[in-house]
Amino acid sequence: MTKVISTHSFRGGTGKSNITANAAVMLAQRGHRVGVVDGDIQSPGIHIIFNLSDNTVQHTLNDYLWGGCKIEEAMYEVYTDSKSGGVVYLVPSSIKPNDIARILREGYDADDMHNAFRDLISAQAIDFLLIDTHPGLNEETLLSITISDALIIVLRPDQQDFQGTSVTVEVARRLHVPEICLVVNKIPLPYSLEDVKRKVEQSYQCQVVSLIHLSSDIAQNASSQVFALQEPNHPFSRSIKDLVDHLLK
């Protein structure tokens, strides 16, 4: 049965897309068929992490939502694990300025987005559908959260994120999302991970499934590739593994 997981953060720049991409690859490495949808139509970017070039991309999620193509046409195989047989399909959003402007101007039918998820699951027999959502809580994001079996909220240890996350957690609870978990990213090095985990869990009454220190290595990687593939033993990669382990429970 497909498990739908939304990755969300109240604000941008939390590393949400990076965590989603790395988690998707790790799931595939364990033999799962994974679908990733770039739900951040207004500021897309996860395709860069998968090295999906503009020339390769013929159709995007935008085309599907506007009825311009089938979901299979907007879907790209971005990673295959030959050992386990796992695979990652990405449905990117358009990065063309006109398309983004049109979406912002005209919006789209949230049901169509729902259909996109459904069609993708159906087309590729997806085990895990990861939705990289737009920051904040607009209608599309609320839809993604609503249909998810699990919601991963990514936050940084600063006051704005703490405040915003509290809203997201509350909203998710209202929507009866079966599983809500937290990933704290970009934790300054002097901070004790145990201390952060304890305080965050106490504040939100949610499980913190992964804690990631601020890392210059990740910053230098600049979301240009799936970091865990390059540095599988890096502390960042180990933290993503914690997340994946949790998702697989």
Added chain:
Amino acid sequence: MFTWKQTWLQGSFARAILLTSLVVSTVPIALFSILSIRQNTEVLTEQTQTNLQTIVEARAATIDLKLKETLDTTRIAAHGVDDLLHEERTSDQIQEQMTRYQPDSRNILGLDVYYNSHDSQAFLGNNLSNVYWNNRTSMNDAVAHEIIQTEKMDPLFESIKQVSPDTQWIYFTTPDGMMRLYPWASNDHYPDNWDPRETLFYTIAQPATNPSLQPRWTPPYVDFAGAGWMVTLSIPVIDKESKFQGIMSQDITISSLKEIALNINILDGAGYGFLIDKNGGVIAHPDFQPADANKGTQGNTNLLHVGSDSFRSVIQQMVDGKKGFGYFMDEQQQEQLLVYTPVSSIGWSLGVVVPRIKVLDLATSMRNRGILITVLMIIAAAFVSVLFTRLIHAPLIQLMQGVHHLSEDEETKEFRAIEVKSFTEINHLAQSFNEMAAKVRARETKLKAKVSEMRIEIDSRRKEAQVDALVESDYFKQLEINAERLRNKLKKQ
């Protein structure tokens, strides 16, 4: 991973420094020493032989010098007597002088009777000469001339005796059988019917047996007057008309020569010296010349006729006047080294015998000393290397301890500055480290203070307001109602 608790020798840097230092300091010493020691046994044996050769040559030169003095003084005496014999004297003068020369009870003509009758008895060794003439043969003018003229040799004989302490007797013997001897010795000492012309000192030098007319030396013998072992040099006196005038002889004690030969102290008394004449006859040898031999005893031992073949072979080399060394087996079957050199003026040869084992012992001893010195040098070099390494490495350990201390998450611990006494550069490094450590610790303290202040403060009112704004919308209400259905819708795929 290296930790500061490990000993300094476990550090690879320390090992590298130590190893480099050790290799640089000890390997050349070891190589040099090994090469030296490998050569040493042979080289030292040769060196010992060379040293012995030098000693032997020096001793031979000393003997040579003494013998040359005897040769020179005897030649002077020979020239002197030649001149005197050619002096013309009247018969009256001779007869007048001859009145003092009277036959004794054995009819030996000399001065014994004269001195006895004049109550001025001469005694053995005083500075007068005496004449020996067996009066059985009738006296004639020629003999009387010889007696009277040779009397004038006394001052010269005295001078020679004074300048040559080894000179015991100096005497001239004519073909007529007259002998003038200096210093005084009574004719009572001679045996009955003794004829000096039949005595070795005369027979070896007379032209009949010595056609080359060279000076001749007798083998050693024990002096009849108690002066010990001595040898006689005899020189034939030939006048300008090549007429044989007689034999000038000089007896010298060879105690001083023997002393030179026998008292060579080699390898702490392990060796001995000996002297042989040109025929191999012993002049001086510790085994063939007893000090307490009877008067008149003649040393007639010839080394060419004793000992092993190898010994005689080396002696033959000596007899042949050669210089060098050889090995021979002695009676105890011990191998001996014999170093020899000729005493050139008279054809004698001086030799020194040293047990070969002693030579090897010396070489071995020197080699062992070389090894000991090498080992000590290597130990010293190693010690210096260790000190040098510690001097460099100890401050590094201190710095590592400082880094470890700095990295410890113990706020209560105050960072102690590192005090290093090493090379200037390392001292500066330690100083820089202390400055850096102080800054790091200050920054760390500041950060820790921040961490302790981290709090999650959520504005509940604001949160509720934001949530309310969302959940009140129709869209949210729809979602809330349909949430389960929407999720299930996907599951049905």
